[in-house]
Amino acid sequence: MKYLRLNLIGWILLLFMAALTPVHAARIGDITEISVWDQTVRFFSFKDPSLRYALTGAILLGLTCGLLGSFLVVRKLALLGDTLSHAVLPGVAAGFLWDMDKNPVAIFIGATVAGLLGSFMVTRITSTTKLKEDTALGMVLACFFGVGICLVTMIQRLPSGNKSGIDKFLFGQAASLGQSDIQLMAVVTLLTFGLVWLFYKELLTVSFDPGFAYSVMIPVAWVHHGFMLLLAFSVVIALQAVGVVLVSAMLITPAATAYLMTDRLHRMLLFACLTGMLAGIMGAFFSFLGHQLPTGPFMVLSAAVLFAVAFFFAPSHGVVIKWWTRRSRSGRVRRENTLKAVFHVLEQEKFRQEGVTLVELAELRRQTLDGTEASCLELVRLGYGTMPPGEKAFYLTPKGMRRAQTIVRNHRLWELYLTDAANYSPDHVHDDAEEIEHILGEDLVRQLERQLNFADRDPHGKPIPSAEEIISAHGTVQSSPPTATGYRKPS
Amino acid sequence: MSEMIPALDWQAIFVAPWTTDFSIYGWIFLMGFLVCAACGLAGNYLILRRMALVGDAISHSVLPGLAIAFLAANAWTNRQAAGEGIDLAVEPSGHGISYGFAIFMGALIAGVLTTLMIEIIHTRTRIKQDAAIGITFSTLFAFGVVLISVYADKVDLDADCVLHGEIAFVSIQPFFTIGTYQLAPSPVIRMGLVTFLTLGLMVVFYKELLVSSFDPGLASSMGINATFVHYALMCWLSVIVVSAFEAVGAILVIAMLILPGATASMLTTRFPIVLVLSLLHAAASSVLGLHLAIWLNSSAAGCMVVAGAGIFCVSWVFSPSQGILPNWLKRRRNSKCLPSAGIGTETVGES
Numbered sequence: 001m002k003y004l005r006l007n008l009i010g011w012i013l014l015l016f017m018a019a020l021t022p023v024h025a026a027r028i029g030d031i032t033e034i035s036v037w038d039q040t041v042r043f044f045s046f047k048d049p050s051l052r053y054a055l056t057g058a059i060l061l062g063l064t065c066g067l068l069g070s071f072l073v074v075r076k077l078a079l080l081g082d083t084l085s086h087a088v089l090p091g092v093a094a095g096f097l098w099d100m101d102k103n104p105v106a107i108f109i110g111a112t113v114a115g116l117l118g119s120f121m122v123t124r125i126t127s128t129t130k131l132k133e134d135t136a137l138g139m140v141l142a143c144f145f146g147v148g149i150c151l152v153t154m155i156q157r158l159p160s161g162n163k164s165g166i167d168k169f170l171f172g173q174a175a176s177l178g179q180s181d182i183q184l185m186a187v188v189t190l191l192t193f194g195l196v197w198l199f200y201k202e203l204l205t206v207s208f209d210p211g212f213a214y215s216v217m218i219p220v221a222w223v224h225h226g227f228m229l230l231l232a233f234s235v236v237i238a239l240q241a242v243g244v245v246l247v248s249a250m251l252i253t254p255a256a257t258a259y260l261m262t263d264r265l266h267r268m269l270l271f272a273c274l275t276g277m278l279a280g281i282m283g284a285f286f287s288f289l290g291h292q293l294p295t296g297p298f299m300v301l302s303a304a305v306l307f308a309v310a311f312f313f314a315p316s317h318g319v320v321i322k323w324w325t326r327r328s329r330s331g332r333v334r335r336e337n338t339l340k341a342v343f344h345v346l347e348q349e350k351f352r353q354e355g356v357t358l359v360e361l362a363e364l365r366r367q368t369l370d371g372t373e374a375s376c377l378e379l380v381r382l383g384y385g386t387m388p389p390g391e392k393a394f395y396l397t398p399k400g401m402r403r404a405q406t407i408v409r410n411h412r413l414w415e416l417y418l419t420d421a422a423n424y425s426p427d428h429v430h431d432d433a434e435e436i437e438h439i440l441g442e443d444l445v446r447q448l449e450r451q452l453n454f455a456d457r458d459p460h461g462k463p464i465p466s467a468e469e470i471i472s473a474h475g476t477v478q479s480s481p482p483t484a485t486g487y488r489k490p491s
Numbered sequence: 492m493s494e495m496i497p498a499l500d501w502q503a504i505f506v507a508p509w510t511t512d513f514s515i516y517g518w519i520f521l522m523g524f525l526v527c528a529a530c531g532l533a534g535n536y537l538i539l540r541r542m543a544l545v546g547d548a549i550s551h552s553v554l555p556g557l558a559i560a561f562l563a564a565n566a567w568t569n570r571q572a573a574g575e576g577i578d579l580a581v582e583p584s585g586h587g588i589s590y591g592f593a594i595f596m597g598a599l600i601a602g603v604l605t606t607l608m609i610e611i612i613h614t615r616t617r618i619k620q621d622a623a624i625g626i627t628f629s630t631l632f633a634f635g636v637v638l639i640s641v642y643a644d645k646v647d648l649d650a651d652c653v654l655h656g657e658i659a660f661v662s663i664q665p666f667f668t669i670g671t672y673q674l675a676p677s678p679v680i681r682m683g684l685v686t687f688l689t690l691g692l693m694v695v696f697y698k699e700l701l702v703s704s705f706d707p708g709l710a711s712s713m714g715i716n717a718t719f720v721h722y723a724l725m726c727w728l729s730v731i732v733v734s735a736f737e738a739v740g741a742i743l744v745i746a747m748l749i750l751p752g753a754t755a756s757m758l759t760t761r762f763p764i765v766l767v768l769s770l771l772h773a774a775a776s777s778v779l780g781l782h783l784a785i786w787l788n789s790s791a792a793g794c795m796v797v798a799g800a801g802i803f804c805v806s807w808v809f810s811p812s813q814g815i816l817p818n819w820l821k822r823r824r825n826s827k828c829l830p831s832a833g834i835g836t837e838t839v840g841e842s
Contacts, residue, residue: 073619077621078621078622079624128813128815131757134542134543135541135749135752135753137544139543142742142743142745142747142796143799146793146795149654149743149796150797154787245632248625251625253625253626255622256618256625256626260616290641294636294640296633297632297634298637300632304633317617319615
């Protein structure tokens with residue numbers, strides 16, 4: 001919640017920035033400077049009032065849409081946002097008809113009512129017919145939009161009235177934002193943040209476990225309706241800057257980006273707000289660089305770029321990061337399996353010989369000789385063993401021996417645990433242990449050996465390498481404190 | 492307000508389109524019907540496969556394909572003209588074969604790309620399918636709009652028309668001629684070709700489409716490659732959408748995809764009958780929409796969607812098996828003859 005409050009302070013500051021005195025008048029869509037650089041400088045000097053309005057609007061809508069979109073994404077309702085945003089169009093037209101002018105309040109009310117009607121229709125269609133939700137969503141989206149298009153066309157063909165600006169609702173033009181629009185946006189943003197802050201617990205519970213929410217007396221239906229109302233508000237304020245068609249992208253894309261970045265909802269809200277805000281700023285900036293460029297598509301593309309970055313590089317959920325961890329993990333598993341095979345060969349010979357020949361190793365691992373040599377060389381490089389030149393044999397270093405014993409110990413402890421504590425039959429435990437041996441951490445191993453009374457034989461009668469053995473195997477590690485390995489029996 | 496809705500002039504609205512002004516409105520009606528029919532037929536499979544919103548996605552994302560196709564074809568024609576020394580300003584080569592082919596390819600690529608992107612986003616990360624759809628189509632659509640506005644002078648598309656199309660321009664398009672006989676406006680010919688191909692493909696691959704839509708497991712046991720059918724359907728869908736594009740635009744086409752099938756499945760559960768009913772719905776909504784558009788002096792495509800939505804609402808209320816009114820009557824009757832009202836309502840609700 002601390003983050004939300006910081007956010008609030010942040011954008012209130014930005015609102016004050018919007019009140020600086022104007023020097024020149026330049027709007028998005030007009031090229032006033034010659035080069036891209038001059039235009040960039042002009043953008044970041046915040047000299048032009050219309051530009052400041054546009055920027056403030058973009059930031060406000062990014063914040064609101066990111067915040068509410070997060071709930072949509074985690075509730076798997078992303079396309080409800082899409083439907084709702086298309087469904088507001090007839091409401092916009094009706095609000096326009098109210099006094100034949102671009103009156104923000106009339107349009108706001110009309111659009112909100114139409115959006116809510118749309119989401120209500122979706123619920124009614126799915127509950128009273130056999131049609132599936134996707135069909136209902138698509139139908140409501142397109143039909144409401146059709147009605148809206150009819151109304152907009154009729155308005156445009158009317159002989160009288162100030163018709164300018166109605167077509168700007170389709171793709172959005174941040175340059176056409178005025179002071180009254182910004183005030184409305186600020187009020188809605190404040191309201192949204194306030195309500196989400198107040199009812200954070202309720203929203204969280206309803207989003208993740210409606211059944212539980214119901215059982216702890218949270219009025220699930222009311223929370224849902226309230227959320228829909230807020231969503232309709234946010235769609236409506238975003239209309240002018242982004243346009244009817246692309247509002248849904250501002251709801252979904254920043255929230256999905258945040259969803260990849262973190263696992264905690266409150267952090268996701270923060271990230272989504274930041275991404276939305278950044279996308280808004282970038283969109284306003286890029287559309288300021290050219291002549292007559294619509295703002296909405298640029299905001300959406302900026303959000304998509306941010307999403308693409310998160311898609312590839314998000315910590316723990318990014319595709320590249322996941323690929324990298326998987327690769328390094330599979331490398332480690334391969335190395336540990338080779339070490340284990342060396343140990344098994346030595347164990348067969350009752351530890352009488354010093355090293356193992358590559359032929360023995362290859363037979364045990366059912367590999368080609370070349371493959372075995374390659375994996376042995378990898379181990380040599382990491383200091384787990386040595387391969388004297390001219391000899392086709394592999395010798396474990398003390399470090400390698402310790403590691404091999406640890407793996408074998410993990411394997412056999414787990415087998416014993418499965419047979420003793422989980423009542424598996426001894427011939428079913430090997431495959432499971434084969435996977436878990438690479439994952440078991442020291443804490444878990446200590447817990448296991450306590451639970452198994454420090455047993456020294458696995459279910460197949462083979463010895464479990466004991467802690468002392470691992471430590472004193474080659475005599476060189478005794479200098480390190482015994483607690484460091486964590487494998488000591490209490491004496 | 493009163494100037495919004497003109498008086499209902501019977502002669503001008505209902506008679507003239509079919510008599511004196513037939514040469515204009517006949518083509519508009521035919522185009523509307525062809526679009527509704529092709530979309531409605533393909534849309535039935537979308538509804539069955541619960542992919543209605545993938546249709547939504549594809550209808551948005553053919554836009555960049557279309558824009559790039561325009562740019563490519565433009566560059567190609569320019570280079571050819573430069574090579575042959577033809578001045579384009581004097582002798583515009585118009586929308587030749589290269590345009591048609593480029594647009595066709597653009598649509599196919601856009602369709603495959605959309606399907607792939609949705610697949611990749613939702614299988615490679617933990618983002619759910621709905622959000623993946625939303626991200627994909629909005630990004631591609633935004634890209635298309637940016638292309639159109641940056642290359643406004645080179646792309647023959649209007650950003651607003653992209654959304655709702657302009658079906659009324661059909662009758663003033665150049666006619667397709669065989670010899671000296673003027674057959675029909677070329678968009679109508681194109682759309683007619685697509686519609687008949689759709690019908691033909693559906694007849695030929697009826698079994699494959701049906702089985703893979705209802706039961707992909709059974710389909711693969713019968714040796715039908717369900718993944719291939721999926722991608723083929725998506726490709727064909729994007730071809731239909733792109734041919735309908737200039738008539739109805741990116742968003743109204745969604746209504747034409749879903750409404751006929753949804754209305755038909757309110758009335759029956761047999762799939763062949765659903766197909767026939769969706770054709771009927773297409774015809775009815777284009778006729779009614781045409782009259783509505785003439786009366787209100789509004790966008791013809793928009794009015795066709797409104798008319799189609801009206802027909803859906805009527806079938807929603809009055810459908811014998813699952814309509815609101817018959818269900819309500821049944822429930823009332825049941826609650827009268829049964830001692831406990833609760834039992835009666837439950838049985839009706841479940842049936």
